[in-house]
Amino acid sequence: MNDTQHDIIVVGSGAGGAMAAYVLCKAGHKVLMLEAGRDYDPKTETPMFNTNAQAPLMGAGNKDKNFGFYDATVDGGWSVPDEPYTTGEGSDFFWWRSRMLGGRTNHWGRYSLRFSEHDFKGKSRDGHGADWPFEYQDIAPWYDKTEELVGICGTNTGLDDMPDSPEGVLQPPPTPRIPELLVAAAAKKHGIPLAPMHRAVLTRPKDDRLACFYATPCGRGCSIGAAFQTTTSLIPMAQATGNLKVITNAMVKTVDVDENGRPSGITYIKKPSGQAHSIAANQIILAASACESARIMLNSLSKHHPKGLANSSGQLGRNIMDSTGADLGAMIPALKGRPRYNEDGHTANHLFIPWWGHKAQANKELDFPRGYHFEIGSGFRMPGASVAGDLQGYGKALKQNARDNYGTYINLSLRGEMLPNPYCYMEIDDKVKDKWGIPVAKFHWQFSKHELNQVAHGLQTAKMLFETMGASVKRLPSPEQAILKGGQIIHEVGATRMGSSAKDSVTNQWGQTWDCDNLYVMDGGVFASNPHKNCTLTIMTLAMRNAAHLAERLSSEKNSSQSGAVSATTQSWCANSKGGTHEIA
Incomplete structure (x- = not known):
């Protein structure tokens, strides 16, 4: 036809x-x-x-x-x-x-x-x-x-990984969430910038x-x-x-x-x-x-x-x-039992960690050639089928433990160049x-080894940030275990x-x-x-x-x-x- x-x-x-x-x-x-x-x-x-x-x-x-x-x-x-x-x-x-x-x-x-x-x-x-x-x-x-x-x-950041837009093109970003500001404070101690996504x-x-x-x-x-x-x-x-x-x-x-x-x-x-x-x-x-x-x-x-x-x-x-993709998360003690308020925002992270290592790569200080960024998962969200944390016990104590753990978990999702x-x-x-x-x-x-080395670097960086925030991070998975499948x-x-x-x-x-x-x-x-x-x-x-x-x-x-x-x-x-x-x- x-x-x-x-x-x-x-x-x-x-x-x-x-x-x-x-x-x-x-x-x-x-x-x-x-x-x-x-x-x-x-x-x-x-x-x-x-x-x-x-x-x-x-x-x-x-x-x-x-x-x-x-x-x-x-x-x-x-x-x-x-x-x-x-x-x-x-x-x-x-x-x-x-x-x-x-x-x-x-x-x-x-x-x-x-x-x-x-x-x-x-x-x-x-x-x-x-x-x-x-x-x-x-x-x-x-x-x-x-x-x-x-x-x-x-917003325009002036960072070498984030080209600026002309004045007036970008709309204002939403206000950062408390857990994102905590990540920013931890990252700043290691010379790593955060920026509005x-x-x-x-x-x-x-x-x-x-x-x-x-x-x-x-x-x-x-x-x-x-x-x-x-x-x-x-x-x-x-x-x-x-x-x-x-x-x-x-x-x-x-x-x-x-x-x-x-x-x-x-x-x-x-x-x-x-x-x-x-x-x-x-x-x-x-x-x-x-x-x-x-x-x-x-x-x-x-x-x-x-x-x-x-x-x-x-x-x-x-x-x-x-x-490339890999995830690492941890319970942050400082966030436990904090007051409840609306942290919905525009669903995804308001702040993220852009790639900060161009100079290190130019100086051949890293064993992988291309960069990655971290997306932050955090905040008070609509409860789903699971609750973060090691919950034990019964009755009122268990419920209180679940309430205290609500909003205390932060996840860093690596997204990198292949x-x-x-x-x-x-x-x-x-x-x-x-x-x-x-x-x-x-x-x-x-x-290739380039992607695996990149993921290994990202896992170590995420572990460092979590420990700076006071979290306890168990043994890291290998890059082969952590990297997500193609597609x-x-x-x-x-x-x-x-x-x-x-x-x-x-x-x-x-x-x-x-x-x-x-x-x-x-x-x-x-x-x-x-x-x-x-x-x-x-x-x-x-x-x-x-x-x-x-x-x-x-x-x-x-x-x-x-x-x-x-x-x-x-x-x-x-x-x-x-x-x-x-x-x-």
Whole structure:
């Protein structure tokens, strides 16, 4: 079955896909968005005010709802019905998929830290991995625009790991909690700074989105639009132009090519019926998530692309990275029995520990090349199925012990940079297919000594901070025991890496594939490295920048007779790099 042709097809409705669609729709292009999951409306489906006591298992997670009964991922997780994936021998990898409109932006932690000049040129500094094909100063104006559009709270710190934003772009951060201030005091004794976490949560109203009122967990989704997700922002904003059409439950099978091997459209399966549909388009943007976009390309075989679409470099599916993760927690005696008050805040940590070791690494004082940060879990939270502490006894004494222990536990979660290595990649398992007959992804995974040494350093640092706060820390686990599995942090990137040469990368700096000039990738797959900072802000920033570049390209082609003229689109998006509201003409 053939559908009507569209100017541009965008596959995926999450951070990259929704941003690309928004920019292109505002530029006047007709965009068709295909989403593999179901429709989702956070204004009516979000259980913001339900308590854990109202949920099975006190709201705790299980194999069907990994992050708890009320988590916003209504369809999806590390295991998705009818959509298996496989792993190679000795490989542990967990692949998260959110099968719903808005993708992972309905669920993400909303940490929004800029990558710095250190992050884009890591190979030039230490010889590992790959440099990005541009520098921080090239993307900084686009970070300004993205932060302004999305709404990020935080402050400028002057720290070398946290580039400043222009005055007035960041919204005010929430007040630090008492346990976070205790961590800050302990860290200061060791010369380690803390800073307000930058987060995509409004502390002031913006557009038709309300400010956060610090009452419900962000992971459930946000019906008032304070916690950023594309379903309450970019998608309705793009639809308001009249240029966006969205089809949900559309499982993309392949990118189709013409007789010359040039992409000409998409074939997808309408999941309820199982019927295949083909749609023609002049431009195709894959933003289905790093590994899903790579799976589509690897499955798009033809005589012109025998190793997968746009894979002349052989790098398609390679260079997969996730953030490293490890956790250490302790009971802090000074917090025991303190007065009760509301410490909900915007759910996540108000303060965090950014990476402080660039100088030490430059001086070769550390045995690992890339950094990490600590996220702080603390404060009075809604009680769940477990209580921290060694509880013993019965009756009134047990209850009092539980009350005293409430709010005394602090957890430090390490999130670090992983280097690409030849043992971390994906391929197609042609022996296994999903429900719709599409061959599935097969993952191979192995951390290197760099990640293990980094985690060992992080565990020792966390132990030092806890002991400074008066806690007793038992014997530390080994790095091999402590490091979380690949994919568990849900920051997998790099399967369609960008670069400066078609010989060793899949796309150029604009996300445009070297082999096919009308095929773009605008998700985390294009990352040349995976800095310790959460990836979503940079995915959106790249998508904004690259979609604006595509809009300029299409305008130039349309007005080829005016060679050299700069379009109103580019003038609007590139002007005023100091932030502010940026509309497309």
